[in-house]
Amino acid sequence: xxxxxxxxxxxxxxxxxxxxxxxxxxxxxxxxxxxxxxxxxxxxxxxxxxxxxxxxxxxxxxxxxxxxxxxxxxxxxxxxxxxxxxxxxxxxxxxxxxxxxxxxxxxxxxxxxxxxxxxxxxxxxxxxxxxxxxxxxxxxxxxxxxxxxxxxxxxxxxxxxxxxxxxxxxxxxxxxxxxxxxxxxxxxxxxxxxxxxxxxxxxxxxxxxxxxxxxxxxxxxxxxxxxxxxxxxxxxxxxxxxxxxxxxxxxxxxxxxxxxxxxxxxxxxxxxxxxxxxxxxxxxxxxxxxxxxxxxxxxxxxxxxxxxxxxxxxxxxxxxxxxxxxxxxxxxxxxxxxxxxxxxxxxxxxxxxxxxxxxxxxxxxx
Numbered sequence: 001x002x003x004x005x006x007x008x009x010x011x012x013x014x015x016x017x018x019x020x021x022x023x024x025x026x027x028x029x030x031x032x033x034x035x036x037x038x039x040x041x042x043x044x045x046x047x048x049x050x051x052x053x054x055x056x057x058x059x060x061x062x063x064x065x066x067x068x069x070x071x072x073x074x075x076x077x078x079x080x081x082x083x084x085x086x087x088x089x090x091x092x093x094x095x096x097x098x099x100x101x102x103x104x105x106x107x108x109x110x111x112x113x114x115x116x117x118x119x120x121x122x123x124x125x126x127x128x129x130x131x132x133x134x135x136x137x138x139x140x141x142x143x144x145x146x147x148x149x150x151x152x153x154x155x156x157x158x159x160x161x162x163x164x165x166x167x168x169x170x171x172x173x174x175x176x177x178x179x180x181x182x183x184x185x186x187x188x189x190x191x192x193x194x195x196x197x198x199x200x201x202x203x204x205x206x207x208x209x210x211x212x213x214x215x216x217x218x219x220x221x222x223x224x225x226x227x228x229x230x231x232x233x234x235x236x237x238x239x240x241x242x243x244x245x246x247x248x249x250x251x252x253x254x255x256x257x258x259x260x261x262x263x264x265x266x267x268x269x270x271x272x273x274x275x276x277x278x279x280x281x282x283x284x285x286x287x288x289x290x291x292x293x294x295x296x297x298x299x300x301x302x303x304x305x306x307x308x309x310x311x312x313x314x315x316x317x318x319x320x321x322x323x324x325x326x327x328x329x330x331x332x333x334x335x336x337x338x339x340x341x342x343x344x345x346x347x348x349x350x351x352x353x354x355x356x357x358x359x360x361x362x363x364x365x366x
Contacts, residue, residue, distance in 0.1 A: 031055040039237040049245035052238035056264045059231045060090045066224035069215040091265025093235035099313040109257030111301045112324045115293040117262045119331050120356035127349025130277030137282035137344050147290045154297040155332045161318040162325045179317040183302030190298035252366035259360050327359050
């Protein structure tokens, strides 16, 4: 008993932040300071944009790390939900400031781009890295299958206002009211899905957290609050430099939202999902990666529609361009087909990445 007491004592002596976390915190602080200097000193807009994008990425990763430390206390189910929800904070702020600036095309493209980036790019990277390192990997847990079905249903529901608009149905003449109603329904569906999201089976729960939490609760909460607040400021600077940067680089609003904003706002899933697949925790990686686009379809997009109406921002609706809708629906159907056999290979991953590159290129000209 004396030996046990001696070995467990260090965990209660106070906050322990390892070298990797310290480097991340230092990098986040340095990039945020640099982004502030670039913004207020009126540096070249392209350089300001690049620095702000880097700060958004590292703050998104810091938010994810803080949530993971909190989730360690409450179980892996809560970790997944918190990580997906709060991990989208930077993207939420970017979209709100973009709506304030009237950049509705950027926001619409960013919402679809975030879903596509996770479904094709991040999942493809996870399949590729995991497959090359570990061979064929298993995907099929009950939770993963549930996420795929919910993803397919929610994206279809999200696309219906666009379809109604394109076929000139009577509902298409009321796109704002229709989008608000669909948004409320999607948020209600998310609330109904929470109990299932919070519950994980024993096998899945044993995969993600093999070591004790490193941070005390107060430190994790403080880091989450500080990184969230900084993300709000940096997102404002990011959007402020976005329009001049698009003009200088000759980038369309659609491409900027679909690729640049989407990837910057999804840094958490980009890193975590691929790391899990590399460690052969494929089922958990699949669940974490798909949780983010699921919450974008069920929470982020509907919430932004309501926020734009409540706070008098540029009106956001769920009416997307036909090309965005086709790319979105085909990608979700493809992922459902890939996941049907419950396995993933590196070649499937390479194909998903190639498809993402083709879709991104198709929007380069607008």
